[in-house]
Amino acid sequence: MKKALAAILLIFALLSATMLTGYAQSPSVTLRADGKGVYLNLFSVKDGNAVESSESNAPSLDDITSYPDDGKIPYIAFAIYAPEAKSYDFSLLFSGADYAAVKSGSIVITVNNAQEFSLELVKGLNIIYCFGACNELNGAKITYSSLKCEPVLCDTEGEFYVSGDANGDKVSDLRDLIRYKKHFADGSELDSRSAELDGEEGITTADMAVMRKCLLSGEEALKSIVLKYDLKYINRDNEVEDNWNF
Ligand SMILES: [Ca+2]
Ligand SMILES: [Ca+2]
Secondary structure: OHHHHHHHHHHHHHHHHHHHHHHHHOOOEEEEOOOOOEEEEOEEEEOOEEEEOOOOOOOOHHHHHHOOOOOOOOEEEEEEEEOOOEEEEEEEEEEOOOOEEEEEOOEEEEEOOOOEEEEEEOOEEEEEEEEOOOHHHOOOOOEEEEEEEOOOOEEEEEEEEEOOOOOOOOOOOHHHHHHHHHHHHHOOOOOHHHHOOOOOOOOOHHHHHHHHHHHHOOHHHHOOOOEEEEEEEEEEOOEEEOHHHO
16 A cells, blocks of 8 residues: 555656656746847837837848848847757747747748747857748738747846947948048047947947948948847846856
């Protein structure tokens, strides 16, 4: 009788452990679309959701695969810190379109609302892009409410910036070249983090030359001017830790 009881207890313990493990891996942490560590491009916040701009141009899935960082393509970007390189589970909550395109690294997938999906992340900082409705969806506009991720992933404190964006308006264009010129002419301020383009420390005319070259050679080159993220902290176990703990 005691043996039977012990066996039942053992089975119960094993089942509980399996359930707990399963729970720990499910995407149960909510990262809000209007939260910190999120960048909105051609989306605006309404009632806590990110709403795609009615003015936005719908890209094809192929466009998204080729040019994820084109400022003219609507997307929201989540900055997430992964403790190790591996596949993690997510789900995305949205409305207004049949499916959403999601990109991590160079991989684009399409997902349905609230459907679980997996993404391969690198160890450290990852930027996950969730796009507006593709042109295959015939004029649909997406509203995102949140991305759900595994508890082991950490959201971050930091700031997105656009390289080449010397005047800090989150777009890289001719006005930034004018800002560089003004900076060298009269010392007026520019966003030195964004203005750094040549890989050599300090803002010099060489940085401006890179910007000019990009603008002169047209849109294709501007697409190489990308969204970047200045990571300040990672939120681990609900505690903000400083960047010595990366
Ligand atoms: Ca700018
Ligand atoms: Ca430089």
